[in-house]
Amino acid sequence: MNLARYCLTNAEPAPDKTALEIVGAGGGLEEAWTYGKLTSSVLSVAAGLKNTGLKAGDRVLLRIGHSVDFPLVFFGAIAGGFVPVPTSAQLAARETSSILSDSGARLLVHDGKTEIPDNVAVLSLGPQGIDFLKQYAPGTFAETAADDPAFLIYTSGTSGMPKGVLHAQRAAFARRPMYQGWYGISSSDRLLHAGAFNWTYTLGAGLMDPWANGATSIVYDGPRDPDIWPGVIEGSDASLFAAVPSLYRRILKYGKITSDSFPSLRHGLTAGEALPARLYNDWKVSTGRELYEALGMSEISTYLSNGPTVPVRPGSPGKPQEGRKVSILSETSNASLFAEANEPGLLAIHSSEPGLMLGYWNAPEETEAAFRGEWFLTGDRARRDEDGYFWYEGRADDLMNAFGYRVAPEEVERVLATDPQVSEVAVTAVSVRDGVSLITAFVVPRDADTFDLERLASRATKDLADYKQPKSYRLVEQLPRTASGKIRRQALISMKPSSS
Template sequence: MNLARYCLTAAAPDPEKTALEVIGPGGTVLEQWRYGALTDAVLSVAAGLSATGLDRGDRVLLRIGHSSDFPLLFFGAIAGGYVPVPTSPQLTSTETSAILADSGARLVLHDGKTGVPETAGARLLGPADISGLKQAAPASFADTDREDPAFLIYTSGTSGTPKGVLHAHRAAAARRPMYQGWYGMRARDRLLHAGAFNWTYTLGVGLMDPWANGATSIVYDGPRDPELWPDVITASRATLFAAVPSLYRRILKYGTVSPQSFPDLRHGLTAGEALSAGLHEDWKERSGRELYEALGMSEISTYLSSGPETPVRPGSPGKPQAGRKVAILRETGDEAGFAATNEAGLLAVHRDEPGLMLGYWNRPQETNAAFRGDWFLTGDRARGDDDGYYWYEGRADDLMNAFGYRVAPEEVERVLAGDPQIQEVAVTAVPARDGVSLITAFVVPVDPTAFDADRLAAHAAANLAEYKRPKDYKVLKELPRTPSGKLRRTALRQRPGP
């Protein structure tokens, strides 16, 4: 099994069908790649990389911005049996140098625009070299095994040093439960993803899955102001649109959205952070279309979702996708301790899950520590209801301690978000003095001039036990997030006092 071969040939699409379309402002088509030409270009890159003297399994660090070169080089490396290491173009040279050193990459592909790492013993290939790779005579797909390393992606590192997540060639085919369990994917679909290429959400949802189904992937290269996205979705003729919940929220706030907007769109897809029931309701009411959520992580891809075959239950990411072995384990107890229905516990995936990573790069102890018996602990807390829906209860390491009680920030956030004056809210425990932390709510009001903290506190008092209520409310213009849109609670905890 070769991951690149699977993605480009599994659906046996017409070589003349459009696989990748790069569009600019107004929907102008900047690039159009048909399946035949795309496959040839990927295999040319594979041949070009082979000519550099790489050995099977060598890592190749990608310092490539948001352009078609990214998928060509990413899949080209995999096609040749090498291991691409995608990185965000927003990383500094210092940050990239740390990833290069940890990954041991022998080659760095640089587009001339992103920060260049201290290459040490690695060889640096610039824009002219990349052009040469794409012009090499196409090779054949490397005869790799399903368990061979395919790509190495580094987590965002919001709470510490980024660590590498190593995936096998089986990872793409393991995404098949998502095709109908989340997307309702069809070969005639045109999927537009709002994320950056280096993010696993984009690599999988924006590229691997559309191509494995013979569909078309659409990439937007232009200004990313939220009010522009409705026109981008319309002009691209996207039938599926994928983004994080915070972008949907901003589109509704700043853009013009109605049931007449983007006429080709069947429904929206969202992942990367929890989708609130209120945002789901607002999107569905304003756009007239459904919004399907999925829960996953870099180590596995998504495994819980709603979709055309799994009706949305607002506030829940859905049910385990068909064939997934997912469980909720008791937070304390023996290895076989499963949580009861409606009991919050640790969300886990069985080690037999084909989409599970090979391990954390060069961190065998951390890999082993992530398992309880045969179950990989995702780090998320959840509970399951009588109908098989799962309810996200936040990260296990985000739990706050209040007077000896453990409090999930998401529970408090859901209540506070029910106050109409709140646009966004995040809750975390902020150190006040040695040994004392206060549950603090950071709010982005709909109208900052009219925000009433006492009213919000009264709303919390009416809906939360006393020990769960925030002891302080701070107003922000926006919540701190990673480039991929995830909330950075650590940054909130580290904010200086008034």
């Protein structure tokens, strides 16, 4: 089983059928790729990468922004039997250096626009190198096995250090329960994803799944002002639209939306953040269309959802997709393994789930700690009602959710703490309105009279991706701690800024 071959050939699409469209403002077509051209180019990249001397299983770090080169190199690496390591274009050089070192990548491929560390110690291919890869004669798909490594993605860990999540070649095949359990997709669909190519949400829901069903994937490349999205959805003739809840909220607020808007759209899809019941109802009333939510994570992708076959209950991400073995484990160690109906507990997935990661990269102890017996602990708390619907109850750890990205407060704190004017700092997400939270830094300054907030914010801008940077700062006299000295993050939220 080869993940790239499965995605590009599973539906046996006609070679001249459109697989990918890149559209601009108003949904105007800027670039189009047929299945034949896309498959040929992916196999060319696979052959080119092999010619660099890479061996099967070698990691390839991708520092490519929002262009078609990203999926070409990502799927090309998998097609060749190598392991791509996709990264957000927003990462700073410091963050990239950490991932490069931890992954043990033997090749770095960059577009000349994204930040990369100075003096990279591995082979590096820039923009001309990418063009060179695409000019190779197409090779063949590597004969990889279902459990062979396919790709490695980095996500925030509870320690604040990004950790690698290694997925197998079977990962795309294991996404099949989403096809009807969430999307309701067919080969005639045109799925528009609002995210960038290098986001894992886009790679899965925006590329892997549409292609595996022989549908057309549409990706937007243009200004991100919220009022442009109705025109993009309508102009591209999208039948499905995928985004995070915060974008749906902004579309309703800034766009002129009625039930006559985007007539080709059948329904919307959302994941990455919890969908507030109020936002769902506002969208349904304004557009007359459904908005189907899914709950997932980097380690498995989505596993709970509502969709055409699972009626929406506003506020709930739905039920386990067909074939998924999902449960709520008791939070009390001396109690029975499973929680009772409507009892909050730890959301868990059985280890037999084929979409579950192979493990955390080079972290066997952390991988083992993520399981309770045969159950993988997602880090989320939830409850299940009598009808089988799951209700999200928040994180069981301190990880924050910033517009669909998981962010560890410790990582942000480490960067801010390097500023000499900071005595102590703690970070948490603070709700500003229904469904919207901002990463907020609570800072104890060494000298409140001379403290320079702009200087601290500049440090965050330099060393953290935009989505990790605090959007609010509060100066406080001290941080709330437990008797053992741990920061009480919930207590931070109610803290008032110091009067000095």
